[in-house]
Amino acid sequence: GAVVSQHPSRVICKSGTSVKIECRSLDFQATTMFWYRQFPKKSLMLMATSNEGSKATYEQGVEKDKFLINHASLTLSTLTVTSAHPEDSSFYICSAEWVAGGRYNEQFFGPGTRLTVL
């Protein structure tokens, strides 16, 4: 199956700093990538849809100035958490959409990035 990587896998930062997380589709091109947030023992919450060459689409309640998304190429999307605070600590997961043809597409998920803000 298709492989999606995330870097870093784990990051600890001080409050007020910014952190960038990379999501790469390693063996296929992805016009669309998605960013999710998972709180401890909770489900995944879709944060935004990242489209190559255009602005990301954010879900209701997600601050676009807080979570900056850049999808500069067909294999790379980045999520930057700006001026991070402890409440931003979470597990961030990306996925890349693979166009299967027909009526549905499939998403392949990265392994996630654990962000801890001190």
Add this chain to the structure above:
Amino acid sequence: AQSVTQLDSHVSVSEGTPVLLRCNYSSSYSPSLFWYVQHPNKGLQLLLKYTSAATLVKGINGFEAEFKKSETSFHLTKPSAHMSDAAEYFCVVSGVGNFNKFYFGSGTKLNVKP
């Protein structure tokens, strides 16, 4: 709008006994439905998917799910649980009309007792 409801937050079974994880969906369109598994500190792994072909879908590791439109259900089953099946399971719905966004259920934690 699409959503999924996973009826049980925790399920506990003994090794060798059947597994049933329940999922009901709501969709304005003909949905695509998925089951994913997440082991501790691991990424999401696709178990199986329904995309309007056969209603009984076979997945990896002996898991199956049956799409029942009349009941709006997509329950996950396995005839015999293995210790390695202990994990968090997510039911996901996606719709053609929403740019293929995935909507996750709240998850079911499966515990397998020896």
